[in-house]
Amino acid sequence: MKIVKTSSPGRINIIGEHIDYNDGYVLPAAINLGTEITLELNESADSCTFTSRELNEHFTITLKNLEEYTPGWGRYLVGAIKSLGDKKEKLTGFTCEISSKVPLGSGLSSSASLLCSFIGALNELFELGLEKMDIVNAAVNTERKHVGVNCGIMDHFTSVMGKADHAIFLDCLTLEYEYLPLDLSEYELLIINTNVSHSLDTSEYNKRREECGLALLKLKERYAEISNFRDITESQLAACKDILTATEFKRLSHVITETARVIEAKKAIIEKNFVGLGELLFKSHDSLNLDYEVSCEELNFIVERAKTDANILGSRMMGGGFGGCTISIAAKGKSEDFVKELKGAYKSQFGINCTPLSLGIGDGLKVLS
Numbered sequence: 001m002k003i004v005k006t007s008s009p010g011r012i013n014i015i016g017e018h019i020d021y022n023d024g025y026v027l028p029a030a031i032n033l034g035t036e037i038t039l040e041l042n043e044s045a046d047s048c049t050f051t052s053r054e055l056n057e058h059f060t061i062t063l064k065n066l067e068e069y070t071p072g073w074g075r076y077l078v079g080a081i082k083s084l085g086d087k088k089e090k091l092t093g094f095t096c097e098i099s100s101k102v103p104l105g106s107g108l109s110s111s112a113s114l115l116c117s118f119i120g121a122l123n124e125l126f127e128l129g130l131e132k133m134d135i136v137n138a139a140v141n142t143e144r145k146h147v148g149v150n151c152g153i154m155d156h157f158t159s160v161m162g163k164a165d166h167a168i169f170l171d172c173l174t175l176e177y178e179y180l181p182l183d184l185s186e187y188e189l190l191i192i193n194t195n196v197s198h199s200l201d202t203s204e205y206n207k208r209r210e211e212c213g214l215a216l217l218k219l220k221e222r223y224a225e226i227s228n229f230r231d232i233t234e235s236q237l238a239a240c241k242d243i244l245t246a247t248e249f250k251r252l253s254h255v256i257t258e259t260a261r262v263i264e265a266k267k268a269i270i271e272k273n274f275v276g277l278g279e280l281l282f283k284s285h286d287s288l289n290l291d292y293e294v295s296c297e298e299l300n301f302i303v304e305r306a307k308t309d310a311n312i313l314g315s316r317m318m319g320g321g322f323g324g325c326t327i328s329i330a331a332k333g334k335s336e337d338f339v340k341e342l343k344g345a346y347k348s349q350f351g352i353n354c355t356p357l358s359l360g361i362g363d364g365l366k367v368l369s
Contacts, residue, residue, distance in 0.1 A: 107319020
């Protein structure tokens with residue numbers, strides 16, 4: 001029987017959080033931790049069995065009845081099949097084995113890693129003829145229509161299009177992109193997992209998008225020249241305080257300033273101005289915490305302690321928020337004392353451990369066999 005194995009990575013995002021669905025720019029990079037999918041044809045016309053090694057769970061579906069019950073993580077896989085449209089008619093029975101090294105709920109986009117690897121494997125096994133952007137779009141469509149997360153495109157784009165040792169400067173409005181060599185010289189990225197994932201993440205994520213959309217509509221009514229978030233200036237936003245709720249004003253403040261910070265961050269990386277880049281990360285976190293309100297006590301604790309350490313140039317929450325990881329720029333080889341002190345203080349404060357993660361910058365979706 002024919003066997004296909006694929007791997008697609010998780011991602012970090014240097015800066016540009018909650019901006020991909022708001023027409024902005026982002027600066028993500030694929031990591032060297034991913035999800036491996038092994039697909040093998042079986043002798044059935046439409047019976048498919050899925051097994052997760054890490055969760056030690058499995059379930060079976062039939063392709064002719066995709067509405068039957070599946071476990072929580074199975075929604076992603078069944079939704080991915082649905083997102084193939086007419087191409088799913090080419091599918092026959094198969095077994096699927098999943099093995100992921102991306103920590104769940106960590107803000108490293110384990111869901112995009114799973115989806116892109118699975119859709120890529122289906123593409124290879126059944127010769128569906130999907131291009132890379134077709135895989136990206138199918139993965140995004142899966143999360144939006146079949147999982148219920150009104151996400152942007154950054155995670156899935158990065159998981160498929162990532163390039164080793166490079167960040168991606170992605171225009172989420174036009175999907176134009178540029179690879180930036182990620183050579184931090186005497187500095188390095190420090191990723192710390194809070195090991196918490198608050199239950200508000202999905203509902204609040206969708207709520208933030210709705211709040212931004214309503215605020216944009218109000219500004220469009222006042223300014224004919226505004227067609228998307230990128231058209232809004234800070235002066236226009238300030239002039240619209242009278243028609244925006246306090247919450248809407250804060251949400252748009254983050255969108256406008258974070259988009260500008262991504263552009264500055266790109267310049268800082270090119271010019272190797274890592275002190276400036278670190279300052280942008282601190283400002284980004286403050287905006288995410290105070291204006292977008294997606295941080296949490298654990299994330300704030302780590303960032304505030306980073307602000308007191310001379311070897312940390314900048315730090316911020318990363319991902320959807322309400323838990324997950326922080327990303328920091330640290331002096332190479334000099335973060336050990338900070339991490340040791342942080343671990344003790346964090347455990348004392350919250351009763352759980354925070355975990356530094358050793359990550360490299362890797363390639364996007366690969367067909368392994």
